[in-house]
Amino acid sequence: MTILARAIDVTRRYGDVLALDRVSLDIRAxxxxxxxxxxxxxxxxxINLFVGLRRPTSGTVELLGGSPLDxxxxxxxxVTPQETGxxxxxxxxxxxxxxxxxxxxxTDKGELLARFGLGDLIKRQVGGLSGGQRRRxxxxxxxxxxPRLVFLDEPTTGLDVEARRALWDGVKAFHDDGGTVLLTSHYLEEIEALAERVVVVGHGRVLADDTVRAVRDMVGVRRVSLVAEHLPELPGVLGSERVDGRISLVTTDPDRLVVELVRSGAPFSGLEIRPTTLEEAFLAITSKESAHV
Known part of the structure; x- marks a missing residue:
């Protein structure tokens, strides 16, 4: 498949802040x-690197076979950035x-506005639009x-459910006609509704690049945290770490883990179970950490 956009070992710094850390990514037609x-x-x-708004500190960015600075x-x-005026x-x-x-x-104006549920607003002043209508x-x-390729940065932030679904329909229609889209979101349900391929980033690194089904399975993990000197081998542990005497275990089945922990007779205290963050989940699944403490 034709590669429309490519980042090759890209790093971007803002002063002392490392925004991207040797990221490589291909977007195919x-x-x-x-x-x-x-x-x-x-x-x-x-996205700013792909569309030419920023330059990488190091590495290479390609767009449609050329430079995004052209x-x-x-x-x-x-492009739709996070904020527009x-x-x-x-x-x-x-x-x-x-x-x-x-x-x-x-693109035909009437067709475009109809695609995003704005057909009846063609003569409406922008100042009279609702927030959802403006975003659409x-x-x-x-x-x-x-366009051959569209970049959408948090396209549905602040929208209600109805406006969000209207926007999803417009994006899907473009894709169904053969268009290519890269969209960002921190809403898992939005990625599930639209994307076929999901790239997960955290702290400027690519943590996972897989199908929607694989992503959905990954984020089902939980973090079980407790204080213990030593733990036996426990079932379903995807990753573990010890910080200041506290052990954290990442698992897809916290109930089973706790049952087996109690059955083992190993002394422990301060048991806590909570959802992982996206970063924790994907780091745990994609890393090669030992399942033992």
Whole structure:
């Protein structure tokens, strides 16, 4: 499959902050890829490198066979950043016309607005739109120039359920027609609804790159934490660590683990069970940590 965007061993620093740490990633034609991770994981930084808004500190970024710094190359993509500002007094149709004028090929305005549930608002001033309608318009604008590849950074942040699903339908329609999409989200359900392939990032690193089914299974793990001198071998432990005398075990079946722990007779105290963060889950599953303490 044709590779439309590629990051090769990319690192990006902001002063002393390491935003991306030797990330390599390919986006192939026809894919709908979800970039999943907590806030501050490096998702937006990666998109900014792909679309030419930032340069890598080291490594290489390629876009549509060229450089993302080349304006001619960037005409083949569409982008919706996390935050957008639209002129309050322009009408929806006027905004679409203005953005479309920057591209050699244009998506039909009526078709575009209908795809994102905005067909009845073509004459409405932007200032009269609800927050959800504005966000859907901002996302729709990424598709005005018949892009080969679209980048959507947290496209549904702040939307209610109805607005979110309307936006999902528009993205799916583009993908069904052969379009390629990379979208970021920290909502697992959004990635499940849209993506076929999921890339998980945390602390600027790629923690997992797999199918939606595999991701869904991964995040079902729990962290069992307790204080003990020594533990026997326990079933279903995916990862473990000891910090300041406290042992943390990552498992898919905490109930069974606790039952077996009690049956073993090993002394322990301070038992806690909680969901893992995304980063903890994927680090545990993708690492080669020993299951023994």
């Amino acid at each position: 026809g894919e709908l890829v979800g970039l999943l991770g907590p806030n501050g994981a490096g998702k937006s930084t990666l 304006a001619a190359v960037r005409r083949g993509i569409g 639209l002129p309050e007094y322009l009408r929806v149709g006027e905004i679409v016309d203005f953005v479309s004028a920057h591209f050699p090929e244009k 318009l901002a996302v729709a604008l990424a598709f005005t120039g018949r």
